Amino acid sequence: MSSLIAATRFSVLDRSRTREGGTNAQALRDTVRLARELEGLGYHRFWVSEHHGVPGVAGSAPTVLAAAVASATDTIRVGTGGVMLPNHQPLVVAEQFGVLESLFPGRIDMGLGRSVGFTDGVRKALGRGKDDADDFAVQLQELLGWFRGTSPTGVRARPAEGLTVPPFVLAMGEGAGIAARAGLPMVIGDLRNRDKMRRGIDHYRSHFRPSPWAAEPYVVISGTVAVAATPDEARRLLIPEAWSMAYSRTHGTFPPLPPADRVEDLTMTTKERGFYESGLTGHIAGTEEQVAHELETVLKETGAEEILVTTSTYDREALLDSYRRLAAITSG
Numbered sequence: 001m002s003s004l005i006a007a008t009r010f011s012v013l014d015r016s017r018t019r020e021g022g023t024n025a026q027a028l029r030d031t032v033r034l035a036r037e038l039e040g041l042g043y044h045r046f047w048v049s050e051h052h053g054v055p056g057v058a059g060s061a062p063t064v065l066a067a068a069v070a071s072a073t074d075t076i077r078v079g080t081g082g083v084m085l086p087n088h089q090p091l092v093v094a095e096q097f098g099v100l101e102s103l104f105p106g107r108i109d110m111g112l113g114r115s116v117g118f119t120d121g122v123r124k125a126l127g128r129g130k131d132d133a134d135d136f137a138v139q140l141q142e143l144l145g146w147f148r149g150t151s152p153t154g155v156r157a158r159p160a161e162g163l164t165v166p167p168f169v170l171a172m173g174e175g176a177g178i179a180a181r182a183g184l185p186m187v188i189g190d191l192r193n194r195d196k197m198r199r200g201i202d203h204y205r206s207h208f209r210p211s212p213w214a215a216e217p218y219v220v221i222s223g224t225v226a227v228a229a230t231p232d233e234a235r236r237l238l239i240p241e242a243w244s245m246a247y248s249r250t251h252g253t254f255p256p257l258p259p260a261d262r263v264e265d266l267t268m269t270t271k272e273r274g275f276y277e278s279g280l281t282g283h284i285a286g287t288e289e290q291v292a293h294e295l296e297t298v299l300k301e302t303g304a305e306e307i308l309v310t311t312s313t314y315d316r317e318a319l320l321d322s323y324r325r326l327a328a329i330t331s332g
Contacts, residue, residue: 004299005292009306010330011045012038012323013081013222016059017241017312018256027058028065030316035069037320039076041327046073047081047111047308053122056244056254063096070104079109081187081222081308082170085139086116087126091157094146098160111187112140113170114178137178140169144182144213167213168220176200183211187308191223192282194301201302221298222308226285227325228318234285236260237322240314242279249275257314292329 014034018027035046048065051057059065062080070078078100083093100108114136116128123129144167146157169179171188179186180203188200201219208217224241228234240257243266248254250272268276284294295307309326313319 002292002296004296005330008295008299008304008330009044010326011047011077011220011306011308012043013047013049013308013310015049015051015057015310015312016065018056018058019314019316020256020258020262022256024058028068031059031065032068032072034320035073035076035078038323039073041324042331043076043323043327044306045077045079045109045308047079047109049081050084050087050113052087052126053119054254056256063093063100066108067100067103070100070107075107077107077109078104079168080111082111082113082168084113084115085136085143086114087128090139090143091146091151091155094143094157094160097165098147098157098163101163101165102159108165109168110165111168111170112143113172114175115172136174137182140167140178140182143167148212171200171204176204177207180204180207180217181209183209183214185214185218185220187220187222189222189310190282191221191225191284191298194298197221198301201304218306219302219304220306220308221302221304222310224283224285224311225291225295225307225309225322225326226283226311226313227288227291227322227329229287231286231290233318234287234291234322235280237311237313237315237318238280238283238285239263241312242276245279246272246275257312259314288325288329291326295329 014031016027016031038046048062049059050062052060062083066078066080097110116123145151147160149161168185168187169175171179171186186204188197205217226234226237239260243263244255244257284291
């Protein structure tokens with residue numbers, strides 16, 4: 001193992017993807033079980049996500065799911081990747097993380113994103129519009145203020161005030177600049193567009209302002225990493241998610257993950273095939289030796305302090321095997 005990989009933290013974001021023939025309840029329980037398994041493998045953090053009204057994703061309430069994950073584990077850090085701040089009142093978010101940090105002191109992370117609902121219907125149901133994402137920087141400062149006790153309202157956020165829950169900004173689009181100006185750690189993806197990712201990281205580092213939350217820049221890069229005994233087996237791990245993405249791009253809805261065998265037997269339109277083939281490229285996937293080489297390359301290119309692995313696939317045992325193999329690479 002290279003010294004560069006040894007010096008890097010490895011963490012996991014699980015999106016609680018539903019699988020064909022499975023239920024939302026199974027997907028959520030699988031997330032909790034995966035966290036326990038990854039804690040045993042030595043991963044640094046385990047994060048959960050926020051999606052609303054998406055057929056293929058069960059995780060709609062990340063702070064609730066984070067509480068379940070933290071209850072089922074002992075040492076791994078637990079957080080959100082992320083809470084989409086434009087969907088919520090900052091005071092309520094502060095209160096939720098204050099409760100989490102009070103129950104599981106020193107283990108909670110607060111990953112925050114600026115996305116609003118995926119469709120017009122979801123945004124309407126949430127009482128939000130596309131433009132609400134533009135207020136993210138202001139909402140972020142308000143949220144952090146609740147922990148510092150600086151709200152001009154005179155209201156005190158209990159039990160959040162006085163607690164330190166590490167905040168992270170999910171840097172999609174404008175996020176890198178917002179993270180830099182706020183002086184917060186940044187999570188940036190994806191590995192499929194390295195040039196764009198490097199530009200975002202360079203902008204973040206050059207504009208970073210030290211804050212009470214972080215004295216210096218901290219970069220987490222996120223994306224799919226799949227490790228298997230052969231390159232073909234690693235590629236098969238990518239197939240279900242690639243097809244789900246292709247289907248969402250052509251049908252407007254995100255389906256549960258299908259088995260790789262079924263996808264390979266499908267007759268696809270030219271458009272579907274194009275999106276599908278594109279979805280299989282650009283990830284870090286292969287044998288242990290190939291993945292170690294790719295990880296070292298991307299770490300040299302980005303100087304990242306941490307890698308957040310976001311792999312989703314239908315075969316849960318194959319997914320866990322991939323994480324075992326990755327843990328073996330990163331721990332020597």
